[in-house]
Every structure is written in C-alpha cells, then in structure tokens.
Amino acid sequence: MASTILEMRDITKTFPGVKALSNVNLSVEEGEIHAVVGENGAGKSTLMKVLSGVYPTGTYDGQIIFQGQECHFKGIHDSEHKGIVIIHQELALVPMLSIAENIFLGNEHARYGVIDWNANEARTSALLKKVGLKEDPKTLITNIGVGKQQLVEIAKALSKEVKLLILDEPTASLSEKDSQALLDLLLEFKRQGMTSILISHKLNEVNRVADKVTVIRDGRTIETLAKKDISEDRIITSMVGRSLDDRYPPREPDIGEVVFEVKNWSVYHPLHADRQVIKGIDINVRKGEVVGIAGLMGAGRTEFAMSIFGRSYGRRITGEVLLKGKPIDVSSVSRAVEHGIAYVTEDRKTYGLNLIDHIKHNITLANLSGVSRHSVIDDMRELAVANDYRKKTNIRASSVYQMTGNLSGGNQQKVVLSKWLFADPEVLILDEPTRGIDVGAKYEIYTIIARLAAEGKAIVVISSEMPELLGITDRIYVMNEGRMVGEMPAAEASQEKIMRAIVRGEGKAA
C-alpha cells in the first residue's frame, strides 16, 4: 500500500471580503495522479497557491504535511526546494529566451556567475528527451507552439528534481492531439513513480488518467472519489450540487420582440492568423430579456463580446449584427455605442476604469456629449449626472470626487455600470458582472440588471458562475471552444444540463 505523500488539513484562506477556502482537506498518495476538479472560482487554484507557497505561511490557516513533515513555505522557493513544483495555467516562460535558458532560468549551471552553456544544453537535451520533445535547446520559446511550451514547462519542473508535480489546467490552451500527448506523458511519469496533481475541469481527461478525484465547490472539499467511483455524472453532480436560494432578486420578465441579433459571427485570433476563435455564432436577444452565455474560461465568450463591440478583439471578423432587424455598423466602439450597444468589461481595472481619476469623470466618459454643448463640458450638469447615478446604483464613496482606484471591487463595478447606463444603450452586454465582488454588492448588481430589463433593455450576461446565470437570466446559451453548443430557457436549465452541454461539446470538437 502506498504511503501518503501530501496531506493538507483544514486549509482556510480569506481574501478581504471573500472566504476563498474554508477547511479544505486534500490527501494525496505517493505515485498517484490525483485530480482536483471544480467550477471556475471554486478555489482550486487558490488551494494550489497555498500549497506552493505563493501565499506564504501565516496568510492562511491549516496544516500542510509533505512526506511526513509539517511545512511552512515562505515562498515558492521553499516548496520547490522540497520538490513541489507547480505549472501554472498561464505559462511562465520568457518568450525571447531559448529553451535551455528558460529551463535553467535562475538555476543555471554556473561558476562565479559565468554560465556553462555546454552543461546547460546537455542537461536540457536529456530533459527534452524525457518529455518527448524534439527541439534544439537553443530554439527560442516564441518559435514553438503552446503545446511544446507546456512540455518545456514540464521539463523545467523535472530539472528541479520534482517529487510532486502540480499541473493547473495544463490542457486549457492545447489542441486535442497535444492534450493527448500530455496526458500520456503524465501516465508515463506515473509508471516511473512520480506523484502528480492535475487540476482540470475537462472531465473526460480526468476520467482517463486520474486515480482519485477530489471535488471542490465554493471553497470546500465536497468529496474524494476513488478510481472505481469516478464517472462524469457523479463528478458533475458533486461539482454543482447546490440549491438556488434567495440570492437573486425576484423579477417578472416582460419579453418583447427581438431587438438584437448576431448572425454567423466568426473571428480569428489577433496574432495567430489561422486560429479561428469564434466559429460562426448566431444569437438573438429580445426586448426586456436577460440572456446568459455560459461556458468555461477560454470558451471564447469575452472574445465574442469584444469583437462585436467595435472590433475590440480579433481579426478577419465576419458576420452580421442587427438591431431591430436592421444591420448596423459596429466597426468601431463609437459606432457601436451610437447604435446603442454597451459592453461592460470583465476586467474593470484594465479595461473599464481610469483608476487615477474620480468617479464623476469615469461615469461621463462614454457619453461626454450628454454633459456638454459645443464640446464644452457643463460642470454642473456633469456633477448632477454623476450624483444621480451614484444614488441610482448605490455607489458607496465619500463623494463623486473619490478616485475610482480607491473603491472596493463592487463599487468600482457600479461605476463602470453607471458609465454605460448613462450612455443609454438598448443592448447591454455584461461580461462577468459580479467577478470578485462580495455577496451584498452582487445582489445590488442583480437588482440593477433586473431593473434595466424591466425598462425594456436587451441584456446579455456572460458568466462562469452557473447559479448566477440560472438565477438572473431568462434564456441561456452555452458556449464552448468558439461555438454555441446549447441553448435553453433558464426555467428548464440546470447546472447539470449546462455542464453536460459543455462536456459533450468538448467531445464533439475533437
């Protein structure tokens, strides 16, 4: 019987206002592949960051016992020293350096600071052979594909004499073929006795390689399934099994004719010209209707929305956008706004706000003509507008002259919403409108959405939180890998149904 290599006990981690993990337990045996699954935001990545020392000891509660010893990692160096290596979702390679340079970055074979390139390259070749990558160690990272880059990351992990390899969504950006190769490699490592933790929400992969599955939901461990109990249905039920309570404001949908339509919409990646990100999507939204777009991270939902909104994403965009049955020109943001389309970004800090300016200026930015005459801003009118929206959306701040950078996430989100409400759109696309904000602010945002729908706006909500979509929308589209793979009235939808559509869609795409 194999011994336990890692034991995480009662791990609790809180961020300001959010409890990301509460009493999570994870026990991994030596030599197994242990999958950790859960929805986006369930706490998988946070747990791994605790384990690898990204969140140092003292910032969380609970115990980490590795190879029989309690560990207090102060940083990623400590955990790597013990042989715990994590490969993050976003690859951490330097694109303009070679494979060999990347593998030994910060860990070079050197004497008095002078690098011994021959030793580095010889070792790199050996490592590349282990992971089955046929590339010259001198090749620059930028010149190899994502799949191979993933292998370089693994080779880098191997160079550190890894005892426990953690892979965070390793196949998220890989093609089917590369994913298969990677999973085979994991199985090969297992045969050689290595222990790994695989974080994934691709259940078919988990099914294929995992010896055990631990399901995490809402920052808690739900259960750990042994090999014989693993089935997609069981995992899905476990992943999403929670009831909808009164976290959502009640609303009486009053749905009219179709206002907004997108037909056969296709978009290519801005950098990789041959990668089609959006593959011929059709959607429609009615007056007073709240339509949800469900899907996992990387499904292409944000890319879809941004490409509609003034071609803010992608290249070679084709398709048609219709407003009340008439095709409209959305080739620039200002034209899209003129036609009454608004897009509230998922990343308010990067794309939504001018953080070094105050609330008032941020609210009026998308509709300056609404507070000016002959391009001269009427200060009083602007102030009145800002105060009005501050009250309407309940922005908690000392005054409208507070810098948006100093507001909490929820209040920042309300400022971004106010900005777009003042632009008075017909169609409002909300991308992850409640990401990273606390429960109370979420309810307020839902209330605003319900009110807008009642006023007859057409609303699209993109969200990775399925309960949220079920709670606030009238109809749900399911998107996966650039396609719409399902559409259902919210009343008939369930998390299982959505998850199933995604999982099936995944199978189809292969």
Add this chain to the structure above:
Amino acid sequence: MSTEIAPAPQGNVAEEQRPRIAVSALTTNLREYGLIIALIVIMLFFQFTTSGTLFKPVNLSNLVQQNSFIIVMALGMLLVIVSGYIDLSVGSVAGFIGALAANMMVIWQLGPLSNPLVVSIVCLIVGGLIGAAQGYWIAYHRIPSFIVTLAGMLIFRGICQALLGGGSSVGPLPDDFKMLSSGFIPDVIGPLTLIPPTVNAAGKTIMGSGLTLHMTTIVLGLIAVLAYAYFGVRTRRKRERHGYEAEPFPLFIIKTLVASALALFLVYEFASYRGLPVVLLVMGVLISLFVFVTKRMTIGRRIYAMGGNAKAAQLSGINTERLTLMVFINMGVLSALGGLIIAARLGQAVPAAGLGSELDVIAAVFIGGASAMGGVGQVIGAVVGGFIMGVMNNGMSIMGVNVDWQQVVKGLVLLGAVIFDVYNKNKA
C-alpha cells in the same frame, strides 16, 4: 449657508462632508499652491542674492522674453505627457522652423510670401505637418514615441543646419518679425508720468530715473484681474445655486486676493518699464486657451482619460489613435511657434537655436507635477514649472553662476520636485 439657498442633493451626506471638503480642497490643491509658493520663494531668494536685480522691470521683461518659448512648448508637451507619450524633437523642430522662417524672409526672394505674417502662418502649418508625420507613426503604428521623436530630433536638427548652409547664421530678420519676441504692446491710451525723469547737466534725461506708467498695460491688467475675480465668484455662485459645495469661502477670498495682488504687482512692474511684452500677451492667451481646453472641453477630458487608461478610453468609444495624432499636431504647431519666438528674439536663425530646449520643456512639465505614466498634469503646473526653470536660469546668470553648475542645480530641482510628488502620493 448654502443649504438654506438650495437643499443639497445628497441630503445628510452633504452635511457630513462639509468639514472634509474643506480639508480635501486644501490637500488636493496643495500641489498647485505648493508649486506657486515654491516659485515665489525662489524669486525672493534670487531677489536677495542678486541684490534686487531680479525684480527690476527691465529684468522681468527679459525673463519673460527669454523663457516664453519654453512655456509655449510646455503647453504642448503637457498634453503629450498627459497622453502618456514624450516628444524629444521639439527643440530641433523649433530650430528647423527658425531656419525655415529666416530663409523665407531673407534668402529666398518670395515676394509677398516673404511677409513676416505670411511666413509665420506657413511655419505654423509646417510645424503641424511635422507633428502629424511623427504622430502618425506613434498613433497608427504604435511605434514608441520616444523612438519616433528621437529620430525627429536628429532629422530636424540636421535639416536646420543644412538650411543654414553648415555653421552660418541667416539674418538679420525684419523688425516687424522681431516684434513677436522683443516688442511691447503700443500704448494706445498714452503714458502717465508720475515722477518726471531727472535731467542732467547736458540737458538729457537720465535713463531709469522718474516714473512713467504704460497706461494700456495698467488697464489691461486691471481688466484681467477683475475678470478673474468675476469668473471666480460666478463659478462659486453657480455651484451654490445647484446646492453643491464650493471650496470654503475664506480660502477662496485668500486665493483670489493673493493671485490678484501678484498679478497687479507684475502689471505695475511691466507698466513702469515699456509695457506688456507682445510675447507675454501671446503666452497669456495660449495659457488661458489651454486651461480652458484641458478643464472644460471634451477633448481635454478625453486626453486625460487616454493617458490614465488607454484601453478603457478606447472601450468607452474614444478614438485614441486620432486623439494621439491631434496631440502631436498640436505639439508640432507649438514647437513651430517656439521656433519663431527664438528666431525673433535673436534677430537671426542660428544652427543651435532651441538646442537642448526639449529637456527644459520636459523638465518644466514634470516639475509642474505631471506623471511620467500619463493621465496626470495641469497646464498651470507646467507654466509655473517653466517659470521656475526660467527664474533659476535668469537668477543664476545674474549671480554669475557658471553655466555648468546651473545645469547641476536645475537637475537637482527636477529630481527634488518629482521625489516630493512621489513621496506625497505614497503618503496619501
């Protein structure tokens, strides 16, 4: 007081806010006030060390005429830096425009086109085209502005020298043209002699004796001060009528009185010499225009938004490419004006005109509190920053400080001002 006239829209919130607003009005304006106070302290320091030469009317006129081109270009540079860019080419563009103007007026026989006014207009247009050419690469091809304008700096200095045929200078320039820099506004009202000048034994008046005031300057100065006070009061009234808090009344009174007193003192100084320099009038008009554009106009607001977060601005429907282009066209026009002012002051075009002035211009903007990251900076700050540089140049020159050491001092002041800013920001 104001709540009796009109109820504050925020109700109770406004009541709670009142003491805080008084404090925040002071702290938010501290940077601006601090800068003006620093300028005054520096001026008093040099007044003392130069035994009273600095504030002599003739020296003040010189000071303005020497530094006006820095301030004119700083207005454009402020917008460039607020947008998140930099322009290193302004000194070379100014030099090139000076050479172009001199050639058009003196060397090339262009007939009516050699008229100083026509030449000036052509030069401003050429400046705009230069700005457009540089801005095009920065805005639409995303070439870093540092690199594009570094290239521009080399290119236009080269063309400037080529136009002047190697190392020689071209001149003298027509007197009408020189008025731009060294002229004074005509006294249409007529001088007022308060103390008749002393007449020496030879029957000639002694220069600088007596006191005659340039009345047009006095009248213009009074109008400007009254207008300033009037608009200040009107804005306050308007805010109060809408039920919003303005800055505390005593603070407003003190601010207005101090500003007016300073302005009147300067007006008196100029009036007791030869009146208002033409270039100061040009500068004053431009400063007012840029304050208005940055504070009140939508394009100004968009520039700040673009500098604060270009992606967010773009996703708010702002055409950031076109805006960038316009900012650089504006910079080009003002560089050209700077070049004309330099040439007019020297009375000729020289190959070294404007050499290194880009650094003074950029320093003025940063001393004035602009952020190198973009999105932050005020026109008045840049102007005061420009004057701080100018007063230091002037004062140290009168004191006989070696030019080498002048640079050291200016460098230290720039560094100190920015450290002060960053320190303040971190504390807040």
